[in-house]
Amino acid sequence: MLRSCTAGLRSLWALCGRREGAPRLSTDLPPAPRLFSTEKVIHKDWSLPNPSWSKDFKLLFDQFMKKCEDGSWERLPSYKHRSTQKSEDFKTYFLEPKLVKEERVSQVQLFTRGFEDGLGFEYVIFSNNDEKRTVCLFQGGPYLQGIPGFLHGGAMATMIDTALGSCAAIPGGIVMTANLNINFKRPVPICSVVVINSQLDKLEGRKLFLSCNVRSVDEKTLYSEATGLFIKLDPEKSLT
Structure with missing residues (x-):
């Protein structure tokens, strides 16, 4: 079982099973039937703390949860799989049935939630709808390494895209990335915590222009x- 990223990478590489018994909030999706089984599946909210989160990560999480108490901020839940209804909506909206086999669609899961606790993308996003901005707290695990000891640039780009996309979804609903321009200033150490601040800069019809910065916990x-x-996607048009 993982204790903390700061306790060393050996315990992460020695991980042999996923953690059970994580706390759940009422925002969890309802139970969904497992294929070919009567067993019920409870969807886990992956944006909640787990033993791999560092002290800094947990402290920042608690600070933003306090901000949520007056309703100005909201924590966005995150699941590996979409609800059954949303999956059906997306298949109808995005996919030509002849291009994607049904069994393949049923196997899909969110890319950033495909790792065991602490090994990949550990993050939580808080949203301020009135100010049209989000804050993403992110801790990258050892499976995201690029050059030794640091995150791969593509992993950091993935989180930037995720953070900006969540911010764009506030006014835009269902959106897709058209352009992403990143200036990498410094490499991010493995297992460190960074804060991604995103904001909506301009809205022109269906086009949303956003910006963000990635900083250390102390902002230095x-x-x-x-x-x-x-x-913003047009529900009257197909992507295929």
Whole structure:
């Protein structure tokens, strides 16, 4: 079982089973039937603390949860799989049935939630709808390494895209990335915690222009800056 990223990487690489018994909030999705079984599946909210979160990560999480108490901020839950209804909506909206086999669609899961606790993307996003901005707390695990001891640039780009996309979804609903421009200032150490601050800069019809920066917990180190263009999807048009 993982204790903490700061306790060393050996315990992460020696992980042999997933943690059970994580706390759940009422925002969890309802039980969904497992294929070919009568067993019920409870969808886990992966944006809640687990033993791999560092002390800094937990402290920041608690601080933002306090901000949520007056309703100005909201924690966004995160699941590996979408609800059954949402999956059906997305298949109808995005996919031509002849191009994607049904069994393949049923196997999909969110890319950033495909790792065991602490090994990959550990993050939680808080949203302020009135100010059209989000804050993403992110801790990258050892499976995301690029050069020794640091996160792969593609892993950092994935989290920047995720953070900006969550911010764009506040006014835009269902959006997709059209352009992402990142300036990497410094590499991010493995298992360190960074804060991604994103904001909506401009809205032009279906185009949403956003920007963000990635900083250390104490805000003294700037790791990256980025801008993104997202497009609000037209439900009357197919993507295929």
